[in-house]
Amino acid sequence: MPEIVVYAVEGRSAEQKKKxxxxxxxxxxxxxxxxxxxxVVSVVExxxxxxxxxxxxYSER
Structure with missing residues (x-):
């Protein structure tokens, strides 16, 4: 079972993450x-x- 984890700074919409x-x-x-x-794909914000x-x-960029 392949499992992929994507780490990202919060702020993307649910639609963007689903896509x-x-x-x-x-x-x-x-x-x-x-x-x-x-x-299995997980997005960790x-x-x-x-x-x-x-x-x-990132909040200062």
């Missing part, structure tokens, strides 16, 4: 040759104030 999950599922099905019901790049918080 991403569907496309990732399709890619795994096409690449690994597994049934789509075996593919982080608050912008709790994530940084280069020492700068």
């Amino acid at each position: 991403l999950m569907v496309k990732i599922t399709e890619a795994v099905v096409d690449t690994f040759g597994v049934d789509k019901d075996r593919v 982080t608050k912008a104030a709790d994530k940084s790049r280069g020492g700068v918080l």
